[in-house]
Amino acid sequence: MTGRWVLTDDDVRALLAVLERCEVTESGDIFYPQVLAGLRELIPCDDMTFQLMEVSEQRVHLLEALDHGVDREVSCDDEEYDQLFWQEFWNYGGCAGPVLTGDYTTVLRDSDLWTERAYANTPMGSFLAASGIHQHKVLVPMAPYGPLDRRLLLFRDDGPDFTEREVDMLRLVRPHLAELHARRDRELRGEPNLTPRQWEILRRVATGASNIQIARSLGLSDATVRKHLENIFLRLHVMSRTEALAHVRPFLDAA
Structure with a gap:
């Protein structure tokens, strides 16, 4: 109706x-x-x-x-x-x-x-x-x-x-x-536009976890985690985990 x-x-x-x-x-x-x-x-x-x-x-x-x-x-x-x-x-x-x-x-x-x-x-x-x-x-x-x-x-x-x-x-x-x-x-405030999954991965990267450890904790394959990190690096215009963390650390708790 x-x-x-x-x-x-x-x-x-x-x-x-x-x-x-x-x-x-x-x-x-x-x-x-x-x-x-x-x-x-x-x-x-x-x-x-x-x-x-x-x-x-x-x-x-x-x-x-x-x-x-x-x-x-x-x-x-x-x-x-x-x-x-x-x-x-x-x-x-x-x-x-x-x-x-x-x-x-x-x-x-x-x-x-x-x-x-x-x-x-x-x-x-x-x-x-x-x-x-x-x-x-x-x-x-x-x-x-x-x-x-x-x-x-x-x-x-x-x-x-x-x-x-x-x-x-x-x-x-x-x-x-x-x-x-x-x-x-x-x-x-300059927070990067990342997906919820990408923020999850970066929070684990910040703890020092390896790709294999991140994959196990999130129920993903190692290859999937690597692909997520590649996409994160592209979005942030960085080349490494260290650079990525330096870019997003102020926003990790809020993400």
């Missing part, structure tokens, strides 16, 4: 295709711009923002997908809005909710928390109504990443609210977005 409010197989395939768009156009991007752009094609909105927030420092890092492309900034360039945001942060469940409750899985629309009239009577709702922006919003929380609060935010300035189907799509991609951010952070 399919219909307007039902998530279809085509929707799932489209989401998977979007999650594979992991090309970075700026060296310092906190997330993958093409993933945001693709997700915005599937869930139309005026503004889709991946946000990292240092709550104690009142600092926000943003990557926004908009009609004209992608914006990159730290915090908000609207001083009045920024001041009001932090002033009301702990009083507005839609912003501080995950931080207060520890619920980093529930995808929430503003309309799930407020009636239109009740929200219009809050300081933030009154400010936004006067500005004529962000009539509808969805918050997609993710588990904290160290000291950083992570979330995806979708805004619609006018038109209908986000549908149940669109919220379901966001529920499906939420854990994958968190993992993509962790991957992007590793890239920014």
Whole structure:
């Protein structure tokens, strides 16, 4: 059974295709711009923002997908809005909710928390109504990443609210977005892009194990271990185990 409010197989395939768009156009991007752009094609909105927030420092890092492309900034360039945001942060469940409750899985629309009239009577709702922006919003929380609060935010300035189907799509991609951010952070820190099996082998190499010992511990053949090491050397652009370990040692525990 399919219909307007039902998530279809085509929707799932489209989401998977979007999650594979992991090309970075700026060296310092906190997330993958093409993933945001693709997700915005599937869930139309005026503004889709991946946000990292240092709550104690009142600092926000943003990557926004908009009609004209992608914006990159730290915090908000609207001083009045920024001041009001932090002033009301702990009083507005839609912003501080995950931080207060520890619920980093529930995808929430503003309309799930407020009636239109009740929200219009809050300081933030009154400010936004006067500005004529962000009539509808969805918050997609993710588990904290160290000291950083992570979330995806979708805004619609006018038109209908986000549908149940669109919220379901966001529920499906939420854990994958968190993992993509962790991957992007590793890239920014210079961690090599190796497979889980290659990291397993390198951890054993670091203990001084021979190829035969590694093969026995992982249930592999000696030839398979040698092939893995060859591929590791190619990816790392090194010629030996010693060089490979020097390249990856800072990341072995985290891999």
